[in-house]
Amino acid sequence: DARVTQTPRDKVTEMGQEVTMRCQPILGHNTVFWYRQTMMQGLELLAYFRNRAPLDDSGMPKDRFSAEMPDATLATLKIQPSEPRDSAVYFCASGLMAGPNTGELFFGEGSRLTVL
Amino acid sequence: EDQVTQSPEALRLQEGESSSLNCSYTVSGLRGLFWYRQDPGKGPEFLFTLYSAGEEKEKERLKATLTKKESFLHITAPKPEDSATYLCAARLRGYQKVTFGTGTKLQVIP
Incomplete structure (x- = not known):
């Protein structure tokens, strides 16, 4: 049963610490997304990759956030330094964006981040 | 700017009450x-x-429809297990x- 795997599921850290979240997309999917979900803003797109190349990271604060995809089985989202306003649930999703009738996304369970 | 707006924010239904x-x-x-x-x-x-x-899709008690400006998710005779947050998205x-x-x-x- 193919699924997107995210780690950690929960992370509590102190302001100023580095946080790294990891995602293993579904094998064969060519596009990987990072979203952040809060009660106020809903699901916000932070960044996404196609065939491991970053296409758009305009949704995330560049001074503290970075997203990479070192290989086809791993995507990372790093926050350094973390701030309390970064507290949210971070979702990774993957999909096959090829051809006219595609676009369904498969989401991981999310990483709940609390910055004190 | 691309925008997707959903309404209502919250909906409370009695079991069997379609919406x-x-x-x-x-x-x-x-x-x-x-x-x-x-x-x-x-x-x-x-x-x-x-x-x-004009396209429509159905799955159990759910039916989704699309016009040029909006989409509807119709829920027929809902059950408690249908309780959840429903999100729409556009590409x-x-x-x-x-x-x-x-x-x-x-x-x-x-």
Whole structure:
């Protein structure tokens, strides 16, 4: 049963610490997304990759956030330094964006981040 | 700017009371309108994709429809297990970006 795997599921850290979240997309999917979900803003797109190349990271604060995809089985989202306003649930999703009738996304369970 | 707006924010129904959720979009060149279900503590789960105005999709008690400006998720005779947050999302033609609305939180009371 193919699924997107995210780690950690929960992370509590102190302001100023580095946080790294990891995602293993579904094998064969060519596009990987990072979203952040809060009660106020809903699901916000932070960044996404196609065939491991970053296409758009305009949704995330560049001074503290970075997203990479070192290989086809791993995507990372790093926050350094973390701030309390970064507290949210971070979702990774993957999909096959090829051809006219595609676009369904498969989401991981999310990483709940609390910055004190 | 591409926008996806959902209404209402929350909806409380009695079991068996049918209703509809609305998703309006201002994406030019729509390449797909998606509906997802999200349970507490879980990631969104895909329900439907609609590609062109007039298209309809059904799954159990759910039916999704699409016009040129909006989509509806119709829930017929809902059950308590249909309680969840329903999200719609839109994909612009020529891009991989998928923009989500803020969701409708549905509660079905036995």
